[in-house]
Amino acid sequence: MRIGIIGLDQSGKTTLFQALTHASAIDESAGRGKQGANLSIVKVPDTRLDRLHELFSTAKKVQATIEYVDIGGLSKGSTQRQGFQEQFLANVRSVDAVVCVLRKFEEDLVPHPEGSIDVSRDLTIIEEEFLLSDLAILENRISKLEKDVKKLKDEGIKRELAALQKCSQALEAETPLRALEYSEEEARLLRGFQFLTNKPILIVLNVGEDEISQESQLATEYASLASGANRVVLSLSAKLESEIAQLPDDEREIFQEELGIKEPALNKMIRHSYDLLGLIPFFTAGEKEVRAWTIRKQTRAQNAAGEIHSDLERGFIRAEVVQFEQLSELTSFAKCKEKGVLRLEGKDYIVQDGDVITFRFNV
Ligand SMILES: Nc1nc2c(ncn2[C@@H]2O[C@H](COP(=O)(O)OP(=O)(O)OP(=O)(O)O)[C@@H](O)[C@H]2O)c(=O)[nH]1
Ligand SMILES: [Mg+2]
Incomplete structure (x- = not known):
């Protein structure tokens, strides 16, 4: 990142x-x-x-x-x-x-x-440059797709064209692309363009x-x-x-x-x-190392394990999870277990900001 x-x-x-x-x-x-x-x-x-x-x-x-x-x-x-x-x-x-x-x-x-010194003006200058640059890319691509759509009658092209037109309309109204909402498909279609106003x-x-x-x-x-x-x-x-x-x-x-x-x-x-960037950390802790790992929000436990090592993802059995605050208060995993705050979670558990996790795996 x-x-x-x-x-x-x-x-x-x-x-x-x-x-x-x-x-x-x-x-x-x-x-x-x-x-x-x-x-x-x-x-x-x-x-x-x-x-x-x-x-x-x-x-x-x-x-x-x-x-x-x-x-x-x-x-x-x-x-x-x-x-x-x-x-x-x-x-x-x-x-x-x-x-x-x-x-x-x-x-x-x-x-x-x-x-x-005028920070609002300076920001406008920058946003304006980004906007123009995105528009230029959009216009190029749109005019190409408009030709293709007539020739090929392809559904995929139609959908891309619609997504790009939505973007160009927004930019013409001086709305940066990051302010729009996108369907999953639109987001995927737009990703490759790496539009500046979408960052x-x-x-x-x-x-x-x-x-x-x-x-x-x-x-x-x-x-x-x-x-x-x-x-x-x-x-x-x-x-x-x-x-x-x-x-x-x-x-x-x-x-x-x-x-x-x-x-x-x-x-x-x-x-x-x-x-x-939409990132959160989860932690691992032991005698050798305490470490913060970076994942995107909404990551499943099994994929989070993959951040550490692909073996952990492949051979994932379960995650032993405790909230940071509870571990901090109780001071050890053993006491967390005793108090019943150490949870066993499966592969689909959505990892939360600050979870302290021990992965069990088998390869
Ligand atoms: N007084 C003051 N001077 C600053 C401050 N920040 C940066 N400067 C000065 O402003 C000048 C430009 O700073 P840089 O960090 O080189 O700015 P830049 O944006 O990288 O500049 P370019 O790469 O040339 O576009 C330098 O002489 C800095 O010492 C500040 O907070 N206060
Ligand atoms: Mg510089």
């Missing part, structure tokens, strides 16, 4: 990306991968896993991860330019969700490409350091930016986050205390992006 960081030029994308890389990237993989230095595998912070690690103190802690890519800048009209089209859009199309950085910080030394979007207001204490006011003020499906808005200072991330652990805590913050805003952002 990969998230692309986008935004207008000089909005703070790379600063945010560096904060992510310093804060929680897996060392050996940071900066490697297809996109060169632009890809970072980032650990998802989860206090529940920390608690499990306390309970199983001999164990190694393995966090869930997601990947972030610093995709680069976008400016007004840029998706219409040749060359840029291919690179930037191919990069955005290949991600599962986007973090859109909007510049809110004032800084005379850093010119804003539009000449002033979940996390809007990050990159605020000045003097504004970080106003997080809740900002959230209210800019709530409208997050209207519609699969859109979330939050504020942070990319610059401050990257400074915090570069501090050694002990100094970091002191620094945060001085600023009156419990947890870096970056952690919240990572958790939000994980959630936006």
